[in-house]
Amino acid sequence: MIEIIKASMEHSKEDGYVGHVEFTVKGHSFPYEITLHSKRNKDWSYALNFKKESGKEEDILAVEEMLEEDEYFDKLVEAAQNTL
Structure with missing residues (x-):
């Protein structure tokens, strides 16, 4: 359902992890x-x-709901972490 196009993550002592x-x-x-x-x-x-x-507000609200499910949110976090 989600296809990742590009991911990145940086780490600093001041900001922590930003992806x-x-x-x-x-x-x-x-x-x-x-x-x-x-x-x-x-x-x-x-x-x-x-x-x-x-895009449409209902689309972004639907994605917000999807991200409440750990499976989708974790996939995005993992994609960013894999670039460290």
Whole structure:
């Protein structure tokens, strides 16, 4: 359902872990970007946005719901962590 386009993550003592993942969702018109943040590489916070142009609000709300399921959120975190 989620296809990862690009992922990255950086770590610094000041900011902790900051990751970015670009991805698409099957059936959605526009790609998304999620920014991930964690001080200790667990208990992640995130910001979800459309990558380039804005799509429908109901699409981004549906992705927010998907991310509440650990399977999808963990896949995005793992993709970013794998780039360290």
